[in-house]
Amino acid sequence: MSPSPFDLTSLLGYAPATDDAYLSVVSQGPGRKIATSLGLPAPVALRRHDPDTPAVPGPVLVLGAGSGTTTTPGSDPDADALAQHLLTRGFEVHRHGDGLRRVGAVVLCLTGLTELGGLSAPALELGGLLRSLAPGGRVITISRPADGVAAGGAASLPTAADDPAAGTAAGGAPFDVVDRNAARQGVVGFLRSVAQEMRGGATANGILVADGVAATAPSVLGGLDFLLSGRSAFVDGQFLVVGSDAGPEGLATAPQGETPLDQRVVVVTGAARGIGEQIARLLHAQGARVVPVDVPAAGQPLSELANQLGTASLPLDVTAPDAGTRILEHCKTRYGRIDGIVHNAGITRDKMLANMDESRFASVLAVNTEAPLRITRQLLADPAADGLRVVGLASTSGIAGNRGQTNYAASKAGIVGMVAALAPVLAERGGTANAVAPGFIETEMTAKIPMARRQVARRLNSLQQGGLPLDVAEAIAFLLSDAAAGISGQTLRVCGQNLVGA
Amino acid sequence: MSSEPTIQPASDPTAPRQLRSAWVVAGNRTPFARAGGPYASTSVQEMFTAALDGLVARTGIAGERLGAVAGGAVLKQPKAFNLVRESVLGSALDPQTPGIDVQQACATGMETTSLIANKIRCGQIDAGVAGGVDSASDAPIVVGEGLRKVLLQLNRAKTPKDKLKALAKLRPGDLAPVAPGVAEPRTGLSMGEHQALTTAQWGITRQAQDEIAANSHHNLAAAWDSGFFDDLVTPFRGLTKDNNLRPDTSVEKLGGLSPVFGKNLETDPTMTAGNSTPLTDGASAILLATAEWAEEHNLPKLAEIVDAETAAVDFVDGNEGLLMAPAYAAPRLLARNGLKLQDIDLVEIHEAFASTVLTILAAWEDADFCKVNLGLDEPVGVLDRSRLNVRGSSLAAGHPFAATGTRVVATLSKELKARAVAENRPVTGLISVCAAGGQGAVALLRAYPES
Numbered sequence A: 001m002s003p004s005p006f007d008l009t010s011l012l013g014y015a016p017a018t019d020d021a022y023l024s025v026v027s028q029g030p031g032r033k034i035a036t037s038l039g040l041p042a043p044v045a046l047r048r049h050d051p052d053t054p055a056v057p058g059p060v061l062v063l064g065a066g067s068g069t070t071t072t073p074g075s076d077p078d079a080d081a082l083a084q085h086l087l088t089r090g091f092e093v094h095r096h097g098d099g100l101r102r103v104g105a106v107v108l109c110l111t112g113l114t115e116l117g118g119l120s121a122p123a124l125e126l127g128g129l130l131r132s133l134a135p136g137g138r139v140i141t142i143s144r145p146a147d148g149v150a151a152g153g154a155a156s157l158p159t160a161a162d163d164p165a166a167g168t169a170a171g172g173a174p175f176d177v178v179d180r181n182a183a184r185q186g187v188v189g190f191l192r193s194v195a196q197e198m199r200g201g202a203t204a205n206g207i208l209v210a211d212g213v214a215a216t217a218p219s220v221l222g223g224l225d226f227l228l229s230g231r232s233a234f235v236d237g238q239f240l241v242v243g244s245d246a247g248p249e250g251l252a253t254a255p256q257g258e259t260p261l262d263q264r265v266v267v268v269t270g271a272a273r274g275i276g277e278q279i280a281r282l283l284h285a286q287g288a289r290v291v292p293v294d295v296p297a298a299g300q301p302l303s304e305l306a307n308q309l310g311t312a313s314l315p316l317d318v319t320a321p322d323a324g325t326r327i328l329e330h331c332k333t334r335y336g337r338i339d340g341i342v343h344n345a346g347i348t349r350d351k352m353l354a355n356m357d358e359s360r361f362a363s364v365l366a367v368n369t370e371a372p373l374r375i376t377r378q379l380l381a382d383p384a385a386d387g388l389r390v391v392g393l394a395s396t397s398g399i400a401g402n403r404g405q406t407n408y409a410a411s412k413a414g415i416v417g418m419v420a421a422l423a424p425v426l427a428e429r430g431g432t433a434n435a436v437a438p439g440f441i442e443t444e445m446t447a448k449i450p451m452a453r454r455q456v457a458r459r460l461n462s463l464q465q466g467g468l469p470l471d472v473a474e475a476i477a478f479l480l481s482d483a484a485a486g487i488s489g490q491t492l493r494v495c496g497q498n499l500v501g502a
Numbered sequence B: 001m002s003s004e005p006t007i008q009p010a011s012d013p014t015a016p017r018q019l020r021s022a023w024v025v026a027g028n029r030t031p032f033a034r035a036g037g038p039y040a041s042t043s044v045q046e047m048f049t050a051a052l053d054g055l056v057a058r059t060g061i062a063g064e065r066l067g068a069v070a071g072g073a074v075l076k077q078p079k080a081f082n083l084v085r086e087s088v089l090g091s092a093l094d095p096q097t098p099g100i101d102v103q104q105a106c107a108t109g110m111e112t113t114s115l116i117a118n119k120i121r122c123g124q125i126d127a128g129v130a131g132g133v134d135s136a137s138d139a140p141i142v143v144g145e146g147l148r149k150v151l152l153q154l155n156r157a158k159t160p161k162d163k164l165k166a167l168a169k170l171r172p173g174d175l176a177p178v179a180p181g182v183a184e185p186r187t188g189l190s191m192g193e194h195q196a197l198t199t200a201q202w203g204i205t206r207q208a209q210d211e212i213a214a215n216s217h218h219n220l221a222a223a224w225d226s227g228f229f230d231d232l233v234t235p236f237r238g239l240t241k242d243n244n245l246r247p248d249t250s251v252e253k254l255g256g257l258s259p260v261f262g263k264n265l266e267t268d269p270t271m272t273a274g275n276s277t278p279l280t281d282g283a284s285a286i287l288l289a290t291a292e293w294a295e296e297h298n299l300p301k302l303a304e305i306v307d308a309e310t311a312a313v314d315f316v317d318g319n320e321g322l323l324m325a326p327a328y329a330a331p332r333l334l335a336r337n338g339l340k341l342q343d344i345d346l347v348e349i350h351e352a353f354a355s356t357v358l359t360i361l362a363a364w365e366d367a368d369f370c371k372v373n374l375g376l377d378e379p380v381g382v383l384d385r386s387r388l389n390v391r392g393s394s395l396a397a398g399h400p401f402a403a404t405g406t407r408v409v410a411t412l413s414k415e416l417k418a419r420a421v422a423e424n425r426p427v428t429g430l431i432s433v434c435a436a437g438g439q440g441a442v443a444l445l446r447a448y449p450e451s
């Protein structure tokens, strides 16, 4: 019996649901009323990708900068172009919200913003629409990154001074650039606050398009597809940073299909269970030839997974000095190539720093950071790694810090640094490096957290629930796909907008 | 799962067939466990299925139809008559893969290797699995002869009266279960007592036996530590390593154990629990294929199964030791292939007992034995001990009877390949496995530097 390619439950090996009993009680019916009246968190089941339902739960509204309700076609070329691309995708696209009782998504094109005041009109127009936003709806801003401000752990971007267009926009007066920069960063604060006001499993995210890159670059459109869809269910309050025009032309007319990773050879470390297992299953469902790696001691579940995916397992400790060489050799002999690697294997050894010992600190760094560094270095020594897509697993702990996790946070912040510096190295060879920083994800790892702490931890985000391993896997699959060719050096948080550390 | 068409037209059915080479392309086993341990409640079928699934995962051939899987168990419940086929049906292989049950005591794994290799060589199949499994924990318990007769009669009885009559014949002694025979049926002696006779006959010292045992543990431990078994073993039931392994044992520590066999002989007893294999549970399997099949599947050709030979000795009336058959089989095999013992780069002699290894080696060094028993003008000669059981053997790993053969084939194939590549020359290995009934199976393997 072979699963139909779109039967998610059988492909993923589990029904995408959590064991979160509170969520299943309060997400509907009387439980929900009680929770709301008591002021308790009222999480709802998130909208996740399903190829048989529309990518967006209603019409898509495209608003331009500085034009408010008077948005008319022609006044904002970027907004027009984006609206056109969304139309070709078969969405019902509107340019103003009048008369719309239900909206699936609002795309706010703010690329032309030159001063913060210009944000008022579109912001207020969005405000008027929020009550009409469907459950699982989306708000997405498209704007330019502010100079000198790292967005969500982003690497530094091309400066305005490097950008010939900046001179025209600023009219030669240096202070205009300052105004513009304030406006651009203003969008970030605005969007992150909107995200916190969303209800019904709706999310708000942004795309920052580097100066010099078209507002309709392939990865802007690919990013838009990802953020609009249920694949980004647990991504909230975040920005995708598009730094180049790279990516397939085809995205101009249609999103990438259900199998964007067709025939790609992708290594997933730590694949025997948890997030890594879901990554392996999803990449396989998207067409990839997955090479699942885990420690030899996890050989039994790893074998089961490999046999279900019809692939060959590679039992290997990622901390072995020759791990990268062995991975490379395996991929070259089995498939003649390697296209991507997901450094997912990770461990925690929590202790307050005052009680920390050498082995706890060192082992966490060894598995979480030193192994990905060494393996990537060994892979890149071979021409077969040209075009390699690297995805690291960071963590919100590595961004915001976390009590009792000095070792883990250091190791995960290390991954943020690693991908930022790898990006230019890989760019020369046609590859990308990015990281995903999960927040609270329902896995065996987090199931070990004591009950009360776990209940609090999983509510501490805008979506008031823990994410699923699938949510992390979706973000990783996106970053491995050609749609993300123009995104590199970035760390994307999949955390439901974790309130700890913005 | 839809299967490929099973009929492949021959390009020229009239062309004379040539023998093809059969290659070991991968191996996998469960960690071996002392009887009564982690696999105590596991059936041989579950264990063999696990060994198959690990092999399939390692090679990425889930859903493939193979020409055959041959395996077997020495201790087998009657209900497991189709053990191998049932295991295949429960595995990730295409259910259209046939299964063959084979049994030749401790040489079962050697015979399954030979069987599958020969099918490949003859052009009957392109790829197949050889293996073996045993569980001393899950051994079949048989009812006594008295109870068996009563039960059969009871079964035939038609009327209640006849049934009562049958039951009336039952005596209390009939109810005691009979454990599977560990003694040779024709001599009534256990294997250990038999080997004690041979040990005494060849004058093998306690010290020499304990050295073999200590080496076995040290070599196996080093192999585990270096990750050698990462792609040869898949954990099972929470066990990740052979649990009989004692990395820190030594000749001194082993010297402290009391003898268990040969205590009624005139000579001092020398065989202890430390230099004899324990009862063990476990399963192993290897994947064999033609060069073309291996290349199509991007799998390495680790080693070629060059040739194999099985000998049997008359241990009942003929005055030869029960476990001495390999001493006959190996020289025959070497002669047939134009080789001398000294041409062999690596030798694996299954350590049923440390003294089995030593009596075989002693026989080969003995001019008389070689002349009288083998008809050789020159003795087979001295084996350079640095070539012997370099990755440990049964004293350390344990010995689940039918699983030992393919454990050794897998281990040796990987080691031969590594050396062939490192030394850039063909490297040859010899395996010897002794078995109950006075039998012994040997095989010749060769690896080449090119992939």
Ligand SMILES: NC(=O)c1ccc[n+]([C@@H]2O[C@H](COP(=O)([O-])OP(=O)(O)OC[C@H]3O[C@@H](n4cnc5c(N)ncnc54)[C@H](O)[C@@H]3O)[C@@H](O)[C@H]2O)c1
Pocket (backbone or CB within 6 Å): A269, A270, A271, A272, A273, A274, A275, A276, A293, A294, A295, A298, A316, A317, A318, A319, A343, A344, A345, A346, A347, A367, A393, A394, A395, A396, A437, A438, A439, A440, A441, A442, A443, A444, A445, A446
């Ligand atoms: N669960 C969460 O909420 C969460 C949050 C943030 C980040 N993460 C990160 O996501 C990744 C996966 O987490 P998870 O929750 O699935 O963890 P998990 O413990 O369930 O799975 C981790 C896997 O990695 C394997 N592994 C560990 N050390 C290894 C080594 N040296 N070599 C090879 N494999 C090794 C383990 O055997 C295991 O199968 C980790 O990097 C983790 O730090 C998880």
